[in-house]
Amino acid sequence: MPSDVLIVGAGVSGLTTGFQLAQQGLRVRIRAEDAPGRTNSAAAGAIWDPIYAEHPRVGVWAARSYEVFARLTEEGFPGVRMVNGVEASRDPMETPDWARELPGYRECTLAELPPGFVHGWHYRAPIIDMPPYLAQLELLVRELGGEFEFGAHLSALAEANAPIVINCSGAGAHDLVPDPEVVPIRGQLVEIRNPGMAEFFAEHTPELGEMIYLLPQGDVLLLGGSAEPGVADPAPDPAVATAIQARCGDIFPEIRTAEVLGHRGGIRPSRPKIRLELEEIDGRYIVHNYGHSGAGVSLSWGCADDVTAIVLGLLGR
Template identity: 50%
Template sequence: MTAGERVVVVGAGVAGLTTGVVLAEAGASVRVMAEQVPGATSLAAGAMWGPYLVEPKDKVDLWGQRSLEVFRELAEEPATGVRLTSGIEASRTPEAAPDWAMTLPGFRSCEPAELPAGFTAGYRFTVPLIDMPTYLDYLLRRLRDAGGAVERRRLASLADAAPASLIVNCSGLGARDLVPDPELRPIRGQHVVVTNPRLTEFFSEDTGPSPDLLCFYPHGDTVVLGGTAIDGEGNLAPDDKAAADILARCAEVEPRLTQARVLEHRIGARPTRATVRVEKDLWEDGTLVVHNYGHGGAGVTLSWGCAEETRDLLSAQLA
């Protein structure tokens, strides 16, 4: 990036804030614009590193591995909200471990005695867990420390971000209208946050395309329980029945959760399309737009890799 290059980043979820940090630390003059700061969907994430039903695989692997490297570094700083945590991903049917899991520290197949009742296969590994409210606050601090600014503003189109010769579109589901992109669709996710009954390890069920997820992620004094993945649903109102079902599914695997007190409900709409979009778009008036959206349920997992590719696309165009 040319020092002082003015860039508007649209969106303040994990994609927008991470991209803003990467660009600001590369010397750009960055302004992040968003109606919600930080974005509601990113705040609602669990969050565990791991590619989640997202394509294209070759790029996803590269973006995810780069993000994994950064999260491992951030885990050395408690204030980031990132921790390396051991746990189990299991299945009720015989399933091979995904290739990304087999590269993680401590990876091994579970013994039958390690698995909850009803599960027939599983594997253990150590992976970054990210406490999203803490982590997003960290990104905001890091952005401002690098000279970036944040503006709460509702945009009707990407052109509303002008005057700016460089725009980065990290608007998530908002890109349906701002681009517009009819390929983008919501997948509703709901989590329940409870007090932690002394859990230290995560658990996740490989549920494939099911709308009913089962996972719990301990973050110090709290545990995030999940979840749902309702394709085509973007309503962010709490669903009491879904919450009760989440609690029941998780407590069946970990009975200590029956005594946990509910603290809050977190709901988001994963911005999903057939493939993640990270590419440049030169408008007729000379405005350069780089799109970085459509990460589905892997926004955290791909955040640093996609942000750095966005930086590289801008730099190549300006060279």
């Protein structure tokens, strides 16, 4: 039986959208070059933090995703946990309005901040261990009747032969659409044995770049981060990894001697503005859902809701 919808991409956007559509009773097929565990989404540190994405609906999408992640934590969904922590800036600034509305919010005192930081706030945020999270999402899509086709290379989106195509191709949209506004940005993380940190720390910066963040995931602590615009090879760079650990160790000395367990590298699909919209080409409908920069996980459930509404409207439901 033919599918109602073909989704291109099996990262967090593709899987979340596929799950939402399958829950509506639609026949979903997901086509991707890589299985979920090998996508760029699997390499993400994945703390809920929507600040690096641009779109008028970012606030709505982020709030919806926070709500879902909080519920999934209560349900024991693999890989999802709510963690207390601090976001801090090296420059004087006003706390963003979105932060003031979060559970656990309060302003930091200077004494609570690491050296070099002058402003910060406490809050509670979802942190997602992406490999088990993606594996569970894939399982749920399959249980709802969704089909997967991996190893399927597309040279152009026009090759996706279906009446309704959902484009969740991430950085691949640069060539598939093609969309020259999509720029790959390589990011890296260092996995170390957690020396005992139970709270996250995230450096607030105006744009992606060299920053410090520490994301506890049980016995593992993820250290970040980096941003290399134009680099499309996800393989980690040892020099960048060394610099990440050194930066984190400058403010949290116990990290300097912690055992390194592994490295992660992935590509963020940077775009001046997220593209979530319907396009009609030669009698076929394409719903684009890409260009989330560093906020794909943080916006995933909200964006999937909007895509689902568009598809149901096309089907007269």
